[in-house]
Amino acid sequence: MSGMRSGPAVHQETETVRQIDRNAEPPSPPEGRARRGPVDLSVVLGGVTLRTPIVSASGCFGSGREISEFFDLRQLGAVTVKSMTLEPWQGKPTPRMVETPSGMLNAIGLQNKGVEYFLQYDLRWLNSAKVPVIASIAGNTKDEFVRVADRLRGAPGVIAIEANISCPNLEDRDSMFSHDAKATAGIIAAIRRQVEVPLFAKLSPNVTSITEIAGAALDSGAQGLSLINTVVGMAIDIETGRPALGGVTGGLSGPAIRPIAVRAVYEVHQAFPDVPIIGMGGVTNAHDAIEMLMAGATAVAVGTANFVNPESGIEITAGMEKFMADRGIRNVAQLKRSA
Ligand SMILES: Cc1cc2nc3c(=O)[nH]c(=O)nc-3n(C[C@H](O)[C@H](O)[C@H](O)COP(=O)(O)O)c2cc1C
Numbered sequence: 001m002s003g004m005r006s007g008p009a010v011h012q013e014t015e016t017v018r019q020i021d022r023n024a025e026p027p028s029p030p031e032g033r034a035r036r037g038p039v040d041l042s043v044v045l046g047g048v049t050l051r052t053p054i055v056s057a058s059g060c061f062g063s064g065r066e067i068s069e070f071f072d073l074r075q076l077g078a079v080t081v082k083s084m085t086l087e088p089w090q091g092k093p094t095p096r097m098v099e100t101p102s103g104m105l106n107a108i109g110l111q112n113k114g115v116e117y118f119l120q121y122d123l124r125w126l127n128s129a130k131v132p133v134i135a136s137i138a139g140n141t142k143d144e145f146v147r148v149a150d151r152l153r154g155a156p157g158v159i160a161i162e163a164n165i166s167c168p169n170l171e172d173r174d175s176m177f178s179h180d181a182k183a184t185a186g187i188i189a190a191i192r193r194q195v196e197v198p199l200f201a202k203l204s205p206n207v208t209s210i211t212e213i214a215g216a217a218l219d220s221g222a223q224g225l226s227l228i229n230t231v232v233g234m235a236i237d238i239e240t241g242r243p244a245l246g247g248v249t250g251g252l253s254g255p256a257i258r259p260i261a262v263r264a265v266y267e268v269h270q271a272f273p274d275v276p277i278i279g280m281g282g283v284t285n286a287h288d289a290i291e292m293l294m295a296g297a298t299a300v301a302v303g304t305a306n307f308v309n310p311e312s313g314i315e316i317t318a319g320m321e322k323f324m325a326d327r328g329i330r331n332v333a334q335l336k337r338s339a
Contacts, residue, residue, distance in 0.1 A: 137162070
């Protein structure tokens with residue numbers, strides 16, 4: 001397949017994704033504006049300085065070990081690890097992924113090896129790779145979230161906890177924590193008490209008002225927000241008439257959801273301008289990352305694009321650097337103001 005590289009989990013990309021990849025180079029500056037100069041890409045996220053705003057998104061990067069075959073992970077701002085739970089989770093029945101126009105649907109079901117495995121193996125390896133770690137946690141009950149957060153207390157190299165609250169709340173009719181302001185407030189307040197690093201609440205776009213849910217998370221102690229998780233969708237195999245995913249519905253990701261993500265980041269940033277946001281959803285190239293920063297994100301996470309090109313993160317960083325240097329933009333704050 002043209003433009004494809006082999007990766008840890010390479011999937012077929014759509015024609016539109018290929019098209020977007022080919023257009024990865026941001027536009028040249030208008031005549032007369034080009035002034036090359038040194039560029040500082042560093043950003044401060046929750047009190048920690050990252051060398052670039054580009055980080056990996058949870059669930060799309062393995063533990064980082066596989067990707068380290070392609071480049072030195074220190075070239076990323078941070079690695080966000082797959083959401084971990086108290087005990088290992090087996091995940092949902094197969095098939096778990098299906099390609100859709102400009103994106104993919106997944107119903108992995110948070111398969112992971114549990115927090116103890118993370119601490120013993122993945123984190124040790126990430127520490128040896130000297131890359132800052134954002135630890136994503138998940139659970140089906142408040143108690144499970146709290147116990148995972150507690151196990152991560154003092155974990156070396158973990159610069160932030162990202163609470164993936166897009167999980168079914170087994171204590172309340174299986175409705176997702178992040179789909180309800182009260183449930184969001186309850187879970188974030190409980191986790192906050194266990195966490196000594198900045199706590200980011202990862203929110204679902206599948207709500208009427210993401211600003212209302214963001215407000216509930218912030219009022220309950222979240223210091224930052226990760227926006228957005230996947231958009232709920234479904235595909236049907238017309239030969240069998242059955243759902244294409246074993247889990248029936250799944251999460252849509254990739255370029256198809258980017259305008260939804262940009263809108264969510266923009267709206268939440270307008271409502272809470274001082275709150276750090278990790279923006280994500282369909283970011284594939286430097287143009288998309290710059291757009292996300294201009295919408296109000298402090299850092300930008302890259303997910304599905306890694307399946308097409310494992311080097312997406314560093315290529316995006318290089319593209320941003322060129323965009324800024326060409327326009328004489330010296331730092332990320334100035335880039336955002338230039339919008
Ligand atoms: C295969 C796959 C697995 C994912 N697993 C997780 C996960 O474990 N925890 C989480 O918070 N988000 C998970 N996500 C959501 C991504 O982190 C991200 O929020 C979403 O895919 C939008 O970004 P993207 O379009 O760049 O992929 C997963 C996404 C995909 C495609």
